[in-house]
Structures are given as C-alpha cells and as structure tokens.
C-alpha cells in the first residue's frame with residue numbers, strides 16, 4: 001500500500017477484525033469524562049516523556065512539509081533560473097531533511113512505545129495485585145479465561161489508546177496544521193482546491209474500510225468456528241465420540257458448510273479491496289490533476305510559479321492520512337473508554353475479605369475453634385442480579401420469588417466448638433454446606449452473620465497472614481503448580497531443607513513414590529507436569545501441610561474408594577497429620593469417623609446432630625442413612 005494511504009482505516013488482515021471489534025465496543029459506549037481523566041492519570045508519571053514526544057511530533061510534522069518547500073525552490077530558484085549551485089544546495093537539504101525526519105520518527109515510535117508499555121505494565125501489576133486480594137468466591141463465580149483476558153487483552157489494548165488515540169490525534173492535528181499553514185501561505189486558492197479534494201478521498205475509503213473490517217470480523221468468527229470444530233473432531237476424545245455415535249457424515253456436512261461460508265466471505269473481502277483500490281487510484285490521479293489544471297492556468301497568467309504546483313501535489317498526499325485518522329478518533333476514544341471502564345470495574349471491586357490488624361505469634365495460639373451463630377449466603381452473581389432487576393421492572397413477582405428462593409443460605413445458624421487437638425468429622429449429604437463451612441475458617445470468605453473465633457480472637461481481627469499460617473488445608477483434589485516437587489513443597493515452608501521434606505514425605509507415606517519419579521524431588525508435577533494419582537496427590541498435600549506445621553488442619557477427604565494398601569497408607573499419613581492438631585474433616589472414610597472426637601451431621605446448611613459414632617447411630621436417622629449408604633460398604637470390606 002502506498003505510504004500516504006496508510007492510516008486510512010482500510011484495515012487489512014487480522015488488524016481489521018480488531019478494529020471492527022473496537023468499533024462494535026465503541027457503539028455501546030458514551031463519552032465519559034470521569035473514566036477518561038482517570039485513565040489519563042496513569043500517564044502522569046510519564047509526563048516529561050510525553051512532552052518530549054509532543055515536541056518530536058511537532059518537529060516531524062514541520063519536517064514533513066520541508067521537502068515540498070525545498071522542491072519548490074529547486075524548481076523556481078534553481079532549474080528555471082539555471083542556477084546549479086542552488087539546485088545542489090537544496091538537494092543536499094532534501095536528503096538531510098529525510099534523514100532527520102526519519103530519525104525523529106524512530107525516536108517518536110520508541111518514546112511512545114516506552115510510555116505505552118510502562119502504563120500497560122503498571123495496569124497489569126495493579127490488576128494482578130488487586131486480584132490477589134479477592135475472595136475465593138470471586139474466582140469461583142467467574143470464568144478463569146475472562147479474568148485472564150482482562151489482564152492481558154484489555155491491558156494490551158491500551159497500546160491502541162496511546163498510538164491511535166493520543167499520538168494519532170496530536171500527530172494528525174499537527175500534520176494537517178503545518179501543511180495547511182504552508183499551503184495557505186503559498187496560494188489560498190490552490191489550498192482551498194486541495195481541501196475540496198480531501199473528503200472525496202477520505203469518505204469512501206472510510207466506508208470501504210468499515211466494510212472490510214466487518215467482513216474481516218465475520219471471517220475471524222467463522223475461522224474460530226472452524227478451529228473449534230477441527231480441534232474437537234481431531235482430538236482423541238472427540239474422534240472417539242464421533243465414531244461411536246456414527247457421526248462422521250454429519251460432521252463432514254457441518255465442516256463443509258463452515259468451509260463454504262469462509263470461502264464466500266473471503267472472495268467478497270478481496271473484491272471490496274479491488275473496488276477500493278480502483279477508487280484510490282482514480283482519486284490519487286484526480287487530486288493532482290485538478291491542481292495542475294488550475295495551477296497551470298495561474299502560472300500561465302503569471303500569478304504563480306511552477307514550483308508551487310509541484311509543492312502542492314507533494315503536500316496533497318499528506319492530508320489524506322491525517323484527516324482519515326481524525327475521522328476515526330471518536331471510535332478510538334469511545335472504544336478506549338469502554339476498555340478502561342472494564343479494567344476499572346475490576347479494580348473497583350472491593351475485596352470481600354478485609355485484612356485484620358492483629359499479628360499473633362504462632363506459639364501464643366492454642367488452636368481452639370468456636371463458631372457462633374454462623375450463617376453464610378453466597379453473593380448473587382451479576383447475571384442473577386440483572387435477572388432480578390429485569391423482573392422488578394416487569395413486576396413478575398412469581399419468577400422473582402423463585403430466584404430469591406434459589407438464593408438461600410448455604411449455612412444457617414451454625415454453632416460448635418472444637419477444643420485444641422480434637423478432630424471433628426463433618427458428614428452430610430451432597431450440598432449440605434460442608435465445603436462452605438470449611439472455607440470460612442481460613443477466611444476464604446466471611447460469614448454473612450455470626451463469628452468464628454480462634455482461641456479468644458475473632459478471626460476477622462487477625463492479620464490474614466497470621467491466621468492462615470496456622471491453618472493447613474488438604475482439599476479433595478489438591479493443586480500443585482507446574483514446578484518440581486521440591487519447589488511445590490518449598491511454598492509451604494520457604495526455609496525447608498531437602499532432609500525436612502523427606503521426613504514430611506515419609507510421614508505422609510509418599511516418599512517412596514517421589515523417589516521413584518524420573519528426577520525424584522526435582523520432577524516437575526502439577527498442571528502439565530508428571531501426573532500423580534489422586535491418592536498420591538492427597539498424600540503429597542499432606543506432606544505439604546506437615547512442613548507448614550499448622551495448629552489447625554482442614555481436610556476434605558477423597559470420596560473415591562481405595563484399595564486396602566492405599567487406604568492403610570492414607571490412614572497412617574492422616575494419623576501423623578491430625579496428631580496434636582485441631583482438625584475439621586469432611587469425612588468420607590469409616591476410619592475417620594470412628595477416630596473422630598465428635599461427628600457433626602449437616603443437612604441443608606444446618607447442623608442437625610452432634611455426637612460420637614455410637615450415639616448418632618442410635619439417635620439420628622439421617623446419620624443412620626448416611627452410614628448405611630456411605631460407610632457400611634467400607635465396614636463390610638474391612
């Protein structure tokens with residue numbers, strides 16, 4: 001594409017699709033000075049750099065006009081007067097101008113990118129830091145991809161704000177201003193003629209650019225569809241399902257459909273491009289032609305010198321791009337506002353769990369736990385909230401009731417006490433609230449009502465670090481980072497030596513397994529690392545807690561049935577883990593309920609009974625039921 005046609009919004013390739021997305025985003029946005037000024041505040045630390053950028057842009061804009069002026073002199077003062085010295089001098093000046101403006105262009109790109117990348121890094125850091133403060137529920141109620149996209153894509157789009165909106169605006173305005181000043185100072189009639197030609201060029205290119213971007217957006221959507229279909233059908237699980245369901249033909253038909261739509265869209269897109277280039281070529285000839293026609297008449301009548309016409313035709317091209325960019329500025333501005341609105345809405349999300357003031361030394365904590373009238377209700381999700389507000393608008397009380405009813409308390413009026421060193425087993429049907437209860441102890445979220453005490457301290461009063469250092473958690477499906485066993489264990493105790501780790505792993509009955517891994521403690525496990533079995537993961541998590549040496553242990557036992565060797569290993573690991581510690585265990589194994597000091601039976605968010613295994617077996621029908629369905633099989637198996 002010719003240099004002067006750049007920035008006309010023609011949008012080729014994937015870039016066009018992005019521009020279309022920005023346009024769509026801008027459509028639903030309105031000008032919001034509050035958001036804009038807040039966004040601009042992030043640029044404040046870089047104001048000295050920004051001022052330098054503005055000066056560089058100013059210098060480049062003036063530098064851009066110089067070649068036209070120099071050419072004019074070469075013709076009028078040099079060639080037409082037969083003065084070779086003047087021709088030579090101005091030719092050298094032309095070359096120097098090109099070199100200096102080129103260098104200034106590099107400096108401008110470098111500085112504006114420096115500013116943009118710094119602001120982006122600041123926003124990424126702010127978002128990451130802020131997200132670390134959020135409660136577990138915050139993450140549970142969102143798709144991980146959505147948050148990742150906020151921190152990566154949205155922040156990356158800030159680059160667009162700087163290059164297109166800020167730098168684009170300043171540089172277009174200055175280029176137009178410097179060109180027009182020069183044009184009007186030479187000849188006002190030719191200047192007006194040049195301005196008349198510009199809209200004939202800019203308006204159609206804008207329209208065609210939009211069509212191309214729209215088509216590109218559609219192509220991207222269909223390509224995405226094709227990719228999903230390909231990855232599903234060519235993946236092992238998908239391939240298996242397609243064969244077992246005999247869907248080969250149906251899948252082929254679907255693929256053919258997508259394939260054809262893509263083909264047609266791409267043909268259309270390339271044709272739109274052809275018409276546009278015809279138009280551009282026509283107008284890039286018509287503009288200078290008008291100048292030559294009228295300018296020639298002026299020269300013949302001695303009202304103008306020949307060099308001026310050449311200068312005007314050179315300058316004409318400098319108007320198209322900047323005018324097009326200015327015509328786009330509102331879209332850029334509104335889409336930037338939309339992006340910043342999304343980023344700010346995340347940054348403004350107040351953390352549900354607020355840190356407390358008290359730091360308690362570890363040896364001052366005994367580990368007594370008390371829950372007093374604790375209730376918990378999960379916050380409504382945004383979708384549910386908007387559903388309720390829509391229902392309120394149409395006054396549909398029936399549906400509104402059913403929504404609020406489904407939003408019940410997950411825990412209601414829970415009260416119990418666990419003495420230091422005791423083990424409490426939680427049992428209850430699925431959805432009874434056991435996991436929710438466990439999550440309140442390390443303050444993954446706070447009770448809606450009631451209080452949790454650690455010894456005599458309300459846990460809200462404690463520094464989160466101080467509280468969580470005393471709590472070890474073994475979830476049902478423990479998570480490990482994509483790192484070595486060694487580093488995963490180190491996260492529990494920074495200063496732990498390999499020998500300490502070995503001791504913890506031996507106690508957790510996992511040492512042999514780790515030593516048999518390809519690189520022992522230095523084997524990478526976790527997300528895409530070496531796959532440990534469910535039982536192994538739980539024992540490694542137990543080792544992690546043993547290293548941490550907390551006063552309190554929260555354990556969610558695995559539900560899966562275990563063979564007798566694994567069962568014995570887990571039991572031995574647990575006996576070390578629970579010895580001398582306060583423990584709340586969501587129990588799925590007979591041995592755990594038999595060894596517990598108390599058993600708490602939960603149902604529909606409430607504690608329905610407490611006691612020992614024998615007491616409950618005699619008195620509580622729900623427990624009898626649970627025992628028969630969940631535990632008796634294990635009883636018979638042993």
Ligand SMILES: Nc1ncnc2c1ncn2[C@@H]1O[C@H](COP(=O)(O)OP(=O)(O)OP(=O)(O)O)[C@@H](O)[C@H]1O
Nearest residue numbers: 137140141378410429430431432433434435436437
């Ligand atoms: N993040 C959440 N947002 C909204 N509601 C939730 C959330 N997590 C759990 N709930 C609801 O809270 C109630 C209690 O769930 P919880 O997971 O605590 O039960 P549970 O006894 O641990 O069940 P299970 O034994 O099946 O794990 C359920 O009705 C569940 O649907």
